[in-house]
Amino acid sequence: xxxxxxxxxxxxxxxxxxxxxxxxxxxxxxxxxxxxxxxxxxxxxxxxxxxxxxxxxxxxxxxxxxxxxxxxxxxxxxxxxxxxxxxxxxxxxxxxxxxxxxxxxxxxxxxxxxxxxxxxxxxxxxxxxxxxxxxxxxxxxxxxxxxxxxxxxxxxxxxxxxxxxxxxxxx
Numbered sequence: 763x764x765x766x767x768x769x770x771x772x773x774x775x776x777x778x779x780x781x782x783x784x785x786x787x788x789x790x791x792x793x794x795x796x797x798x799x800x801x802x803x804x805x806x807x808x809x810x811x812x813x814x815x816x817x818x819x820x821x822x823x824x825x826x827x828x829x830x831x832x833x834x835x836x837x838x839x840x841x842x843x844x845x846x847x848x849x850x851x852x853x854x855x856x857x858x859x860x861x862x863x864x865x866x867x868x869x870x871x872x873x874x875x876x877x878x879x880x881x882x883x884x885x886x887x888x889x890x891x892x893x894x895x896x897x898x899x900x901x902x903x904x905x906x907x908x909x910x911x912x913x914x915x916x917x918x919x920x921x922x923x924x925x926x927x928x929x930x931x932x933x
Contacts (some may be wrong), residue, residue: 810872814880815875820859825852833888838857843893857912860885864911876916889916 821830828846829837829839838845839853847853863881866872889912898909 774818774933787888806871810876812865813872814876817859817863826856829853829856830884831893833884836887836891838893839893840897845893849899853894857888857898857909858917860888860912861909862911863888864915868911877915878922882922885915886920886923889913889920 767895790876825838829852832839832845832847841848861880863872863877867874867877898913901908
């Protein structure tokens with residue numbers, strides 16, 4: 763019988779164990795990364811839900827009921843134009859919400875699709891309201907760049923709505 767070199771046998775077993783350990787470690791790392799990614803996605807969804815609830819609470823403020831109705835019906839808003847509102851601070855507060863939304867979208871805290879689904883039509887209707895467009899134009903004379911977020915969302919969502927309503931070309 764041949765002499766067994768126990769040193770080689772032990773070294774070979776050690777190599778097999780090391781390879782198995784590396785494989786198991788790789789599998790565990792992948793599983794851990796998947797769990798971490800899922801946890802991050804879940805946390806982002808929870809954060810988005812919390813933000814949405816806060817936004818809904820802001821939009822449901824009684825000061826905005828009549829304003830939202832006037833925007834929807836394209837009615838005059840400011841008293842100087844035959845509307846009901848003599849306090850522009852309500853307009854400022856209302857459109858500040860949209861500025862905040864734009865900030866959430868640009869920072870990746872909320873998705874553009876979520877905002878479009880919930881507020882897209884409302885944003886476009888307000889964006890296209892002639893009195894609001896004029897109010898923003900005049901406001902920007904004093905504060906250039908003001909309401910950039912609302913205007914950007916209005917332009918973007920208007921294009922989205924128009925492209926959705928565009929008849930498809932049967933090719």
